[in-house]
Amino acid sequence: MKQLNSAGDNRHHIGHQRIMLLTPDRVFYLGLLGAPSLRKCGALMLYASLDSPFSLCLDGGHWAQRELAVVPPHVCHRIITNAPMIASIMIEPESVNLTRLPDVFTGPSCDETATLNRIREAYACLQTIDYEPRVKTLDVDCLFWGRALAPRALDARVAAIINKIRHDPTGHYSACACAAESGLSFSHFLHLFKQETGVAFRKFQAWKRARAMLYHVNRRDALIDIALDVGYPDSTHFSHTIRQVYGLPPREIFAGSRHLMILRQEPLRTDAWQRSLAAA
DNA sequence: TCGTGAGGGTTAACTCTGAG
DNA sequence: CTCAGAGTTAACCCTCACGA
Numbered sequence: 001m002k003q004l005n006s007a008g009d010n011r012h013h014i015g016h017q018r019i020m021l022l023t024p025d026r027v028f029y030l031g032l033l034g035a036p037s038l039r040k041c042g043a044l045m046l047y048a049s050l051d052s053p054f055s056l057c058l059d060g061g062h063w064a065q066r067e068l069a070v071v072p073p074h075v076c077h078r079i080i081t082n083a084p085m086i087a088s089i090m091i092e093p094e095s096v097n098l099t100r101l102p103d104v105f106t107g108p109s110c111d112e113t114a115t116l117n118r119i120r121e122a123y124a125c126l127q128t129i130d131y132e133p134r135v136k137t138l139d140v141d142c143l144f145w146g147r148a149l150a151p152r153a154l155d156a157r158v159a160a161i162i163n164k165i166r167h168d169p170t171g172h173y174s175a176c177a178c179a180a181e182s183g184l185s186f187s188h189f190l191h192l193f194k195q196e197t198g199v200a201f202r203k204f205q206a207w208k209r210a211r212a213m214l215y216h217v218n219r220r221d222a223l224i225d226i227a228l229d230v231g232y233p234d235s236t237h238f239s240h241t242i243r244q245v246y247g248l249p250p251r252e253i254f255a256g257s258r259h260l261m262i263l264r265q266e267p268l269r270t271d272a273w274q275r276s277l278a279a280a
Numbered sequence: 281t282c283g284t285g286a287g288g289g290t291t292a293a294c295t296c297t298g299a300g
Numbered sequence: 301c302t303c304a305g306a307g308t309t310a311a312c313c314c315t316c317a318c319g320a
Contacts, residue, residue, distance in 0.1 A: 250284090283318105298304090
């Protein structure tokens with residue numbers, strides 16, 4: 001396994017292993033991008049190039065060439081790259097204190113080169129893993145940002161509902177039932193939920209369900225089976241929603257993910273991983 | 281047969297306002 | 301801070317058609 005460098009251009013370390021780390025609050029993806037049309041994810045997105053820059057268009061605005069870019073949750077965007085692989089990181093906005101994120105997310109004061117190098121180093125480290133370990137959000141945060149990201153303080157009643165959805169995003173939760181469970185009226189629950197999370201209850205649920213698909217992207221079953229497993233009523237609805245969120249039809253996503261290694265849950269332990277955590 | 285797209289009706293959810 | 305009601309919105313669900 002390779003020892004991680006702490007500085008300098010490390011792009012030569014990154015091989016061709018496609019990898020995705022999945023925790024309930026984070027997705028770290030290194031792999032094919034395809035040619036997505038408009039996409040709109042419910043997570044805070046960070047894209048990082050591995051070699052050549054990519055082009056990004058936010059909310060129908062101007063195209064910009066970038067090596068590193070942040071897209072806020074639920075913002076329509078389009079991304080194009082000629083590079084075979086791209087790195088992307090998704091952070092569930094309700095899981096972090098948005099005012100205490102690393103510089104790259106919060107403002108122009110970020111040292112882009114250093115951040116890019118750190119991300120590339122982290123992915124290079126991930127690529128040295130030769131078995132399927134289990135992942136903890138805390139470990140991955142330390143690897144990528146050098147520290148655990150500060151959690152968001154949410155109203156306990158909203159947090160309880162969010163936690164329930166996090167544990168089973170494929171389930172169906174009516175706002176009415178959730179309100180009753182929280183001891184709130186229907187209208188106040190919806191109001192409080194949006195106030196706390198910044199997103200409407202239904203939108204939140206729809207995103208979590210679309211996100212749950214990621215756990216299945218290297219399966220070879222029929223899409224209808226996967227759609228049903230993820231909680232969609234049929235393949236039509238599945239196809240439509242996934243295309244809206246990821247900008248690609250499910251068939252294309254699954255075709256591009258056949259050789260994707262998926263790491264999930266907890267805890268994750270390798271020599272290189274331990275070294276990088278110790279150095280962080 | 282399977283995956284996808286489009287259209288239309290239904291209904292749950294959203295937003296706003298006002299009141300206790 | 302909480303609740304209730306009314307009007308609006310959009311997600312859901314169903315059906316059908318088309319192409320591979």
